[in-house]
Amino acid sequence: MSGWRRRSKSDGRGRGERLAVTVLMTLRHPPERMLTAALRALGRRRPEVFERLGVANDVDLVVAPSDFPVAFRLRPGHGAGRVEVERHDAARPSAARITGPLATLIGLFDGACDADAAFFARRIRITGDTQAVVALHNTLEAAELTTADLLPLPDPLRRWTGALLSAGLARLRAREG
Amino acid sequence: MGSIELVCPAGSPAMLRAAIEAGADSVYCGLRDDTNARNFPGLNFSPQELSDSVAWAHRHGARVLLAVNTFAQAGGSDRWRRSLDAAAASGADAVIVADLGVLAYAREAWPHLRLHLSVQAAAGSPEAIAFYAQAYGVKRVVLPRVLSVEEIAALMREIEVETEAFVFGGLCVMAEGRCALSSYAAGRSPNLCGVCSPPEAVSYSEEEDALVSRLAGFAMDRYAPGDPAGYPTLCKGRFEARGVLSYLFEDPVSLNAMSLLGGLKRAGVTAVKIEGRQRGKAYVARVAAAFRAAIDAIDRGESPDAYEHLLTDLAEGGRETTGAYRKRWR
Numbered sequence: 068m069s070g071w072r073r074r075s076k077s078d079g080r081g082r083g084e085r086l087a088v089t090v091l092m093t094l095r096h097p098p099e100r101m102l103t104a105a106l107r108a109l110g111r112r113r114p115e116v117f118e119r120l121g122v123a124n125d126v127d128l129v130v131a132p133s134d135f136p137v138a139f140r141l142r143p144g145h146g147a148g149r150v151e152v153e154r155h156d157a158a159r160p161s162a163a164r165i166t167g168p169l170a171t172l173i174g175l176f177d178g179a180c181d182a183d184a185a186f187f188a189r190r191i192r193i194t195g196d197t198q199a200v201v202a203l204h205n206t207l208e209a210a211e212l213t214t215a216d217l218l219p220l221p222d223p224l225r226r227w228t229g230a231l232l233s234a235g236l237a238r239l240r241a242r243e244g
Numbered sequence: 245m246g247s248i249e250l251v252c253p254a255g256s257p258a259m260l261r262a263a264i265e266a267g268a269d270s271v272y273c274g275l276r277d278d279t280n281a282r283n284f285p286g287l288n289f290s291p292q293e294l295s296d297s298v299a300w301a302h303r304h305g306a307r308v309l310l311a312v313n314t315f316a317q318a319g320g321s322d323r324w325r326r327s328l329d330a331a332a333a334s335g336a337d338a339v340i341v342a343d344l345g346v347l348a349y350a351r352e353a354w355p356h357l358r359l360h361l362s363v364q365a366a367a368g369s370p371e372a373i374a375f376y377a378q379a380y381g382v383k384r385v386v387l388p389r390v391l392s393v394e395e396i397a398a399l400m401r402e403i404e405v406e407t408e409a410f411v412f413g414g415l416c417v418m419a420e421g422r423c424a425l426s427s428y429a430a431g432r433s434p435n436l437c438g439v440c441s442p443p444e445a446v447s448y449s450e451e452e453d454a455l456v457s458r459l460a461g462f463a464m465d466r467y468a469p470g471d472p473a474g475y476p477t478l479c480k481g482r483f484e485a486r487g488v489l490s491y492l493f494e495d496p497v498s499l500n501a502m503s504l505l506g507g508l509k510r511a512g513v514t515a516v517k518i519e520g521r522q523r524g525k526a527y528v529a530r531v532a533a534a535f536r537a538a539i540d541a542i543d544r545g546e547s548p549d550a551y552e553h554l555l556t557d558l559a560e561g562g563r564e565t566t567g568a569y570r571k572r573w574r
Contacts, residue, residue, distance in 0.1 A: 119286050120286060121285050121286060122285065123285070123286070178258070178524065178525045178526060179526060180526055181523060181524055181526040181527045181530075181558060182524060183475075183522075183523050183524075183527070183558075184526075184527070184557055184558050186473060187472050187473055187474060187559075188472060188557065189455075189467075189469075189470065189471070189472070189473055192448075192450075192455070193448055194447075194448055194449060194450070195447075196444075197443045197444070197446040197447060197448070198285055198442075198443040198444040198446075200443075201284055201285055201286065201443040201522075202285035202286040203286070204286070204524075205255060205256070205284060205285065205286030205287045205522070206286040208255065208256055208258065208259065208286075208524040208525060209255070209256030209257065209258055209259070209286070209287075210258075211258045
């Protein structure tokens with residue numbers, strides 16, 4: 068069960084958070100299209116990333132930020148896959164689920180955080196197919212992606228946006244300790 | 245007395261660059277198959293990545309050591325020969341080998357390729373080391389992690405090859421190259437397949453507010469909320485025996501022998517080695533920078549104490565040990 072879902076049912080902020088889930092689920096199609104386009108652009112630009120990913124290309128992986136209203140379902144699909152937004156309590160099966168604070172999860176994506184240390188310290192949790200999670204972790208480590216790779220933008224704009232996003236996330240992570 | 249060489253791990257070209265930029269003198273890595281002892285999905289180098297990385301390292305004044313350190317399998321030894329051929333073609337500075345047949349092929353096919361003996365060979369006596377040096381021209385031995393600093397100093401007086409000692413990272417409690425625990429539980433081992441506790445056999449589940457880790461269905465540990473977690477291996481599992489719950493073989497701790505760097509240097513050790521090819525860029529950058537600073541401090545005649553506790557949060561179980569070096573280890 069995600070931290071977000073637990074909190075939303077047990078304290079006074081529950082109503083606001085349920086509203087946020089409803090709004091984000093209603094408006095999920097534009098971010099889904101953006102993230103899917105970014106995934107496929109990466110597939111065209113960096114096919115070796117998906118080659119390294121191996122068996123994890125053909126499974127669904129759910130990334131569930133514990134401090135964000137919705138989760139993300141990733142099917143790499145050898146660079147031709149998709150990203151979907153879903154509720155934390157969605158009943159659809161997945162190969163594996165990775166849960167943790169959003170800033171930490173983005174830090175794992177761009178290599179700023181040590182995944183093993185985050186796991187040993189229980190800042191992130193994984194359930195399901197460990198092999199797929201290990202493949203994803205090792206592939207992201209090797210790929211040297213930045214947060215800008217989450218955006219389907221042309222190159223100079225992508226780099227500038229990425230630098231801004233990275234600086235903001237570094238501040239956020241420093242504040243979280 | 246020259247400076248001690250800092251050897252760091254690389255699971256990818258990006259990690260190799262991070263290690264060298266943080267101060268590594270040498271980096272060790274493996275190809276993407278079962279010829280090396282870290283054969284995890286998504287990890288390691290293609291032959292082309294190896295060649296490109298060797299060229300990059302040499303431009304930055306660093307060396308690359310290729311681990312071909314699993315034991316060749318009957319009927320499949322072509323892969324080990326191809327890995328050595330790839331090492332030679334890439335210009336790698338040395339190969340790290342354990343298997344006698346692989347050593348023999350390297351000596352015969354690539355006589356100028358420098359040979360290091362892997363920790364997997366578990367060569368810890370002067371006689372064993374002399375055999376590898378005389379028979380195959382081995383130039384350096386990676387020491388088994390069961391020797392104290394005093395034993396290493398005594399050994400160094402009787403051998404004529406370089407030595408490399410692990411000083412940081414995950415700790416194998418068994419005689420390396422001889423351990424069959426992973427095979428027993430999960431069917432694959434580091435010795436033949438390059439993987440201890442293969443990830444396809446590992447699972448985590450949350451049960452009654454505790455996190456339970458399993459290997460091939462066998463429960464290895466149960467972590468209360470907030471307890472540091474670990475990767476499930478049989479040697480670091482927590483089991484009940486005669487009514488007592490304990491870590492039967494070894495606690496889930498990591499090696500940190502930074503405080504012993506001076507003693508290892510005085511003993512004559514050539515190089516110190518960081519474990520953790522599977523850990524990533526953030527890990528290797530921090531560990532390499534801390535050990536670089538400690539080694540430089542020792543070279544200036546200063547104490548490395550200021551750097552010793554910088555890395556505790558990276559340790560498995562959040563706890564560190566000096567392992568066998570001080571023989572306080574169970």
